[in-house]
Structures are given as C-alpha cells and as structure tokens.
Amino acid sequence: MSKKIFNLRRIDSGNSFSLPDIPTAPPAEPKKSHLESVKREISELSERLNKLQLRLHASNERGVLLVLQGMDTSGKDGAIRHVFSHVSPLGVRAEPFGAPSADERRHDYLWRVHAKVPRRGEFVVFNRSHYEDVLVTRVRGWINKTTCKQRYQHIQAFERMLSDEGIAIIKCYLHISKQEQKQRLQARMDDPDKHWKLQASDFEDRRLWKDFIKAYEDAIIATSTDYAPWYVIPADSKTYRDYFLMTLLVETLEGLKIKPPAASFDLKSARLD
C-alpha cells in the first residue's frame, strides 16, 4: 500500500494548504477484510520497527525525534502506546509537554524542550512540544503575531541545528474531525474511569476549533522543511492512524541507512572453548 492511497500528506513548505480539505478518515470506508489486512501489516511493521530501533540504538550515530501534535482526543497517547508496544524502552523515550511550570515559564520556551531532545542512538517521541508555544499561546492571545512569527524562525533554526547534529526529525499532526472529537469526549464523559482525562480546557478549546485549525495551518506551513517535515495523519480510525505512523517511522528509519556497527574487537580472535 503506498502512502498516496491513504492520503498520508507531507506538507511542503511555503505552499498554503487547508486542513479541512484533507480527509480525517481513510479514503474509503474500511471494509472488514481490508482492516484485517492492515492489522497484519501493522504486526509486520512492528517487527521491522523493533529491528530498526535496535540498530539505531547500537550504532550511536543518529537520533530520531518524532513530534506528535493534534487536538484533544486526537490519539497522541494511544498512538505512542500502540506504535511502540513491541519496541524496547531501552532506546525509546516518550516526553509529554504539559503546561509549563513556574520555573519553565521563567526560561525561554525552547529551554525545557531542548533538555529532552534525543541524544545520538535514541528515539524520542514528544507528546505535544515547542509547537504549543505557537498554537495555544497564539489562539489564547498570550503572544502577538510578531512574536509568533519570530518563534517560527527560532523553531526552524532550532530544528536545523538538531538535524545538522545528526537528529532526524518527523512531525505529525493527528488529524481528526470535530465530529469524531465530539464522540470521543462523550465517551470519556460516559465512563467514570476516563473522567480524569477530561479538563475544562478541552471544552473551551473545542469552542475555538476554527482558531486552532488556523493556528495549526500557519505553524505547519511555516515550519515544514526538508530536514523536519510535517505530515498530516488521518486519525479518525485508530488502526489506520497507527498504520500510517508506523509506515512513516519505518520508512524514515530505513532512509537513515544505519549499518549494524562492527564488533569492537577482531572476531577472528574470539575462541569459544
């Protein structure tokens, strides 16, 4: 299955685009037989991802940063759980970025983010990220347009530096429809076990849906680069969301062409008595 069939959209820098024009669902209503074959592929991708991650970890040459962004309930936590379920925590680290602490707020906004970037050999997933500093901050009016544009530049330069220093960067927007969010929020409201996941701001942000979409479009277009591209992942279907993400990760890791490092001594001298 090619990326094109499933509308896994890589956003090219500079060109404007419209998020509402990109489908949140797989192109055709998934048939049950089709869904089954996707699940089989996911299990195969999972094995490949595991092997590629091991090689990344062993070689110590490159690092990988996956940035996950998306509206509330878009499935960031779920994607992290499922995509990395068969990968060793030894070389994968998930870093959530909530509202900044008092100390974090007294620093530049990239300070807490830079502290958590991958070192070479590591695979790091950001659950939210420095992009919140040009998204919620902008929608809520905590920064003005000039500051927001300055930050696009800072972020580009920051990611360029990371890339020059050996860190591959992939950024994904998990794309759900407003209708899908309604169902997911309702499901959380109906299940006392999920009440802890709900916050008053979820409902406030939902009322600002259009403003958030606009802020995402602007941020994505301003910061999608060759060295740190943005992808829009249709995420109404959790299975397809995971499938898209894993395809993307496997392709990215394979693209790094990391060779398994040689033994650190002459294997011919090794004797197994």
Next chain:
Amino acid sequence: MSKKIFNLRRIDSGNSFSLPDIPTAPPAEPKKSHLESVKREISELSERLNKLQLRLHASNERGVLLVLQGMDTSGKDGAIRHVFSHVSPLGVRAEPFGAPSADERRHDYLWRVHAKVPRRGEFVVFNRSHYEDVLVTRVRGWINKTTCKQRYQHIQAFERMLSDEGIAIIKCYLHISKQEQKQRLQARMDDPDKHWKLQASDFEDRRLWKDFIKAYEDAIIATSTDYAPWYVIPADSKTYRDYFLMTLLVETLEGLKIKPPAASFDLKSARLD
C-alpha cells in the same frame, strides 16, 4: 573615562578585523596615580553593579548572559572572582564549560549550554561556552570548515532566540599577548600551589597560538550581532581588565532600564502598629 580611551573594542559584524592590531595593554603604561584612580572607580562600579543586579533579580523581566572567552591564563576565573565579589550569589550564577562528558558528546553541542542559560531575573556568566565548539574543535581539526560555518549560523539563531525571549547577551574576549601568557604560565610552573591549574593542553594550544587567533577572529566576526555583540577586552593588566568588564556590565544593565517592581499589594493599606 570613556570606553574609547581604553580601547574597549566592540566588534561590528561583517567587518574583518585583526586581533593582533588591538592592544592587549592599556593605551599608556599606567602610572601609579592613574591605577589608583581606576581602583577607586572599580569600587564605585561594584556598588552600582550590585544595585543593578538586585533590580534585575527583583523585576524578573530580563536575564543577562555574559560569555567569557580567551586563551589559557587570560583571566576568565580571576575576572569572575573580582567582578562579582560584591554581588549576591542569589542572582548570579557562574557556569564553567570544560571538555564535554560522554553523555554531553552524544547530544548536539548546544544541549549542555542551553540547559544553563539564565532564566528571567538571573545573571549568568559562562566561563568558556558554546564558542569552544567553533574554536578548539576547529583548530584541532575535529570539525571541518563547512560544519564550522553551519555552527556560526546555529549560534546566531540560538542567541537571537534567547534575545527575543528577554535575555541580554554580552560576549567578551579577554585579550592577552603571547608574551603575557608566557609569564603567567611560568608563574604557575614556579608555584606548586598553582600546578593543578596547568594542563598539557595549555602548552599544545600555545604552540597553536596563531591558529587560535585566526579561529577567534573568524568566530567573533561571524557571530557579533546587535543582540549579542562581541567585545575585545585588553587583559594584560588585571586591574584594567576588571575595570573594562565592570564598565561594560554596568552600562549594559543600565541600558535595560529595568524599573524597580511595585509592591504586590496596596502599600497604603499597610499598617505598622
């Protein structure tokens, strides 16, 4: 005494310049009477610096980063000790950057530096800095010319971000002559109490003096900006070095025009029974 008289040189970006053409000593051989008056001024500057730092600390609006670079024995430690001798450690932090640790080396080179930048309200002095990553690394051939130029760009962008986020940056090259270094190294060799300060690399680096000068010139010219200017401080005389530095710091802090913050409640309601 104006800055001009004492050849406190601010380097303007883009224009090439020659370090050997800038005097390492004060313009005239300091007369004893003159030296005394400079010492009096230092003590006055010290009081002003203390007051300005307190205001910075209280206002929580801006931060200040002072980067100190220079050849071995150029007086970075001494300058930090003397310049901040009357300032409270509560709002001043000195951060030395030695050879990177194994963990630091696995990260991008700005990672350990960004972790230590000032938060708003803080005054931080870097004893060596991210500039080592375009100086010793270049002279020793650990990075090539292309990487070095890339890093000038990263550093500019990094400092621009810090500046946009409220951090004032001043960078100083403590300028000593090769002859002065010889005397200082000899003094350390002659005094067993100072042997710990000596390293084999001091003598290797001394043989590469011209290469270091060239690397400094290139780095300074490439990264001197309006928001993070470089100054060349004549540093053969320790007294004048401190005097130049303190003048610069006081002027920079005064330039921030930080107002003392108002009380957090209505003082009229306060009763002293």
